[in-house]
Amino acid sequence: MKITGIGRGIPDQVVTNHQLEQILDTSDDWIKSRTGISERRILTEQNLNELASNASAEALADAGLSGADIDLVLVATTMADYIFPNMASMITRHIGANCPAMDLHAACTGFLYGLQTANAYLKAGLARRVLLVGAEAISRLSDWNDRGTCILFGDGAGAVVLEEGDGLKSMHLSTQADDRVLFMHSQPGNSPYTKGHSHDKPGLTMEGQDVFRFAVSQCEKDLRTALELADMGMEEVDWVLLHQANSRIIETIKRRFNIDPKKVPSNIHRTGNTSAASIPLLLWELYHAGMLKPGQTLALSAFGAGLTSGACVMTWHKDAPKTLIPADDLLPQ
Secondary structure, eight states: OEEEEEEEEOOSOEEEHHHHTTTSSOOHHHHHHHHOOSEEEOOSSSOHHHHHHHHHHHHHHHHTOOGGGOSEEEEEOSSOSOSSSOHHHHHHHHHTOOSOEEEEOOGGGHHHHHHHHHHHHHHTTSOSEEEEEEEEEGGGTSOTTOTTTTTTBOEEEEEEEEESSSOEEEEEEEEEEESSSEEOOOOOOOOTTSOOOOOSSOSOEEOHHHHHHHHHHHHHHHHHHHHHHTTOOGGGOSEEEEOOSOHHHHHHHHHHHTOOGGGOOOOHHHHOBOGGGHHHHHHHHHHHTTOOOTTOEEEEEEEETEEEEEEEEEEOOOOOOSSOOOOTTSSOO
């Protein structure tokens, strides 16, 4: 497969660390020193389906296609607007597609799982063009009384159009079953015939140090495996796109591979952790800043609840768009 179009949808509302100081026992310095995050986008009147649909329409326009050209819609998401219908179905209505549509749930690794799923459909001849969306609103899942977790997450959606091609060089996905480190319980409902389970703590629960250790060790393993499968070394990679979960994790991976910092873009300071939308949103910024060139090699890596993780190596094919945005602060100065 290869990427032929890319789009994004982000909320209008920006929530800064200084705003969080007004509702939490925290500070801008405390948050930045531990996470690298200064602000994040949070949904207000908008809904997630709107963000995802806008990202999808932009990706289609960028690829020079319409919804009628799409053979499959995949959405990687943890918290859609509905339990059902799935978000992918809702997107087909917005873009005018008439094709199979399904959501995937692999937490923050969802976009990579979606890439692998799309690639399988393309290789099997079951689709010629696939729309893949990573869309998340983790702000809905956070306990906004818990300063250790609610400060981390932002909302957003990123979409790509995938077509037949030789862009994917390798893919490695993995899972280590663990429901203690990062989890959120579902609600038991009110059936009189089912014994519900009451949960004292609302929102998601995360053991930060355990997640950090898993993220760093598994990210390193996955990247090394993906590079080996592609018969490449890290020095041959032009861009390393890491899941934007925590700046400390990103810095540790840089050191372990001795990667040139100029190869590791980051937008976590402006977006927070957007889960399955993280990598496509970062990809969108690189593309629109004119930093991606045809023939360049990208290594992608993500990890999340499950515990899921994965990495892939791929080649970029698209020319830069005609109108560019400032590179801003994607790379260290």
